[in-house]
Every structure is written in C-alpha cells, then in structure tokens.
Amino acid sequence: xxxxxxxxxYKITETGRQVTLMCHQTWSHSYMFWYRQDLGHxxxxxxxxxxADITDKGEVPDxxxxxxxxxxxxxxxxxxxxxxxxxxxxxxxxxGGFGNTIYFGEGSWLTVV
Amino acid sequence: xxxxEQSPQSLHVQEGDSTNFTCSFPSSNFYALxxxxxxxxxxxEALFVMTLNGDEKKKGRISATLNTKEGYxxxxxxxxxxxxxxxxxxxxxxxxxxxxxxxxxxxxxxSP
Numbered sequence: 032x033x034x035x036x037x038x039x040x041y042k043i044t045e046t047g048r049q050v051t052l053m054c055h056q057t058w059s060h061s062y063m064f065w066y067r068q069d070l071g072h073x074x075x076x077x078x079x080x081x082x083a084d085i086t087d088k089g090e091v092p093d094x095x096x097x098x099x100x101x102x103x104x105x106x107x108x109x110x111x112x113x114x115x116x117x118x119x120x121x122x123x124x125x126x127g128g129f130g131n132t133i134y135f136g137e138g139s140w141l142t143v144v
Numbered sequence: 145x146x147x148x149e150q151s152p153q154s155l156h157v158q159e160g161d162s163t164n165f166t167c168s169f170p171s172s173n174f175y176a177l178x179x180x181x182x183x184x185x186x187x188x189e190a191l192f193v194m195t196l197n198g199d200e201k202k203k204g205r206i207s208a209t210l211n212t213k214e215g216y217x218x219x220x221x222x223x224x225x226x227x228x229x230x231x232x233x234x235x236x237x238x239x240x241x242x243x244x245x246x247x248x249x250x251x252x253x254x255s256p
Contacts, residue, residue, distance in 0.1 A: 035187075062242045073148065073246035074188075074233070081242070089243065121187070129175035129237040130195050133244065135187040 034058070037122050037136040044143055050109045052139045054122030063105040064089075064123040064133065065097065074121065080105055081127065112143045146170050148236050150247035157224050158255055164220045165250040167234035171215035178244060179208055179219055180233040188233060191219075224254040 035056040044050050056063065061082050066074040066089075076089030078097040086097050094116060096108045105124075109116055119140050125133040149168040157163050169177060176195045182188040192201040197212040205222045221228055231251045235244035 064243070066246075071248070073248045074235075075246070076243055079243055090245075125242055127242050129239075129242060130193055131242070132190040132193055133178070133242075134190070135180075137185070137187045 035122060035124055035134055035136040037120075037139045039139060040137065041140045042142070044112050044141070046113060046143055047111050050112050050141065052107045052109075052120055052122075052141070054105045054107070054136060056103055056105075056122075056124040056134075058124060058134075059102060060124035060126055060134075061102070062125045062127045062133075063099065064125075065095070065105070065107045066121045066123065067091065067118040068121060068138070069118050077107065077120075109141075112141075114143050117141060117143045146236060146238055146245040148234060148245050148247040150232075150234055150250050152250060153248070154251040154253070156253045156255065159225060161224050161254075162220065162222045163224055163252065164218050165232055165252075167217045167219070167236075167247055169215050169217070169234070169236035169245075169247075170238050171212060173238045174212050174215070174236070175239070176237040177210055177212075177217050178235040178237075179217070180235070182231045182233055182249070183229075184231075191232075221252075224252070226254045226256050228252060229254045 065077040080099040122136040179191040180188040194210040199210040231249040235246040
C-alpha cells in the first residue's frame with residue numbers, strides 16, 4: 032500500500048526557473064491538497080482539489096499553479112521560482128468531508144537560490 | 145483567515161512526566177478539530193478527529209478533549225516517553241469543506 036508519494040523529496044533550483052512537485056495517491060481519494068510549512072507558520076494551504084478537473088485556491092496561492100487531470104495525481108508548479116518559495120511542501124489527500132482524516136505525504140524540501 | 149493558536153510553543157519534559165497542550169480555535173461555524181503528530185522528515189500522522197462538543201478520544205497514552213462552545217481542545221500525554229518527542233499540530237475546520245487551518249504546533253522534547 033503505497034499511500035501518498037511525493038517527488039522529488041529534495042530539490043535545489045535557481046530563481047526564475049520553473050519547478051514542478053509531483054504528488055501521487057493510491058487510495059482514490061477525491062480530495063487532494065498542497066500545503067507549505069515555513070518556520071514560524073503553521074501548515075498553510077496553497078491549493079486544493081475536490082475532484083479531477085476541480086481546483087481551488089487556498090490561503091497562499093500566488094506564484095503557484097496546479098492541475099488535476101487524473102484523480103490520483105496533483106502536481107504543483109512554481110512558474111518562476113522565488114526565494115520566498117523556499118519551503119517544505121506537503122501533499123495530502125482525503126475522502127472529503129470535514130470529519131475525515133487528511134493523509135500527508137512525506138514532504139518535498141525545496142530550496143530556491 | 146482563521147486563527148488557530150497552540151500553546152505552549154515548545155515543551156521539554158522528563159521521561160515519565162505527564163503533559164498537556166492547548167489548541168484554541170474559532171467556535172463559530174465549527175465543524176471539526178484534528179490533531180496530528182509530526183516528526184521531522186516524516187509525514188504528519190493523524191491522531192484524532194473530533195466533531196462534537198465534549199468529545200474525548202484516546203489512543204494508547206495520548207488522549208484529547210474538545211470544547212466547541214469555548215473553542216479549545218486539550219491533548220494529554222500520560223507518562224511521556226522519548227519516542228513521544230515530536231511536534232503536535234492541531235487544525236480546525238470552520239467551513240464545512242474539507243480544508244483545515246493549522247496552528248503552528250507544540251514541539252515536545254522528552255528526555256530519558
């Protein structure tokens with residue numbers, strides 16, 4: 032049972048480059064999420080998706096693009112990376128509904144230099 | 145943007161001590177409160193999801209309570225062990241949707 036996997040786990044990129052973080056889940060969960068974790072902040076929601084082809088902005092969406100053509104995949108793209116986007120990115124999924132557990136991937140550590 | 149507060153920010157206890165943390169969340173439009181345990185370099189692990197006022201949940205030596213009217217939840221760890229060292233996150237759902245607002249976490253260190 033692979034669960035939810037993220038790739039790459041660690042990446043260093045240069046300012047201005049495009050970067051895509053991949054997320055894949057094997058549970059057929061309808062909801063998927065992208066969060067970022069920064070020192071001094073809680074996990075902050077970037078984007079989420081309720082189903083394939085349905086996405087919505089979270090708290091901090093600027094500079095990010097998402098797509099969800101298949102239920103199991105939810106890639107996050109930084110169109111032109113900035114140093115402020117240096118962070119740990121967590122993908123997550125759930126069956127949906129406020130009372131259901133959200134399951135997290137192991138995180139992608141991104142450094143923008 | 146909702147405000148979910150956790151206290152203390154960090155805590156250092158000795159093995160065998162019992163400890164507790166607090167999570168404060170908006171009581172209006174409340175739907176659910178989640179607790180997670182997070183070790184660095186690992187994925188956050190779900191501990192509890194609570195929805196009803198007065199809910200109490202228990203998992204081994206860890207338990208949690210919920211007061212939705214005043215907007216707080218307590219997480220208790222009985223007889224702390226070094227393997228309990230982690231950051232404990234709480235998150236609130238106040239919209240009825242599946243999105244959560246997280247607090248900054250309480251970092252627990254348990255010394256042998």
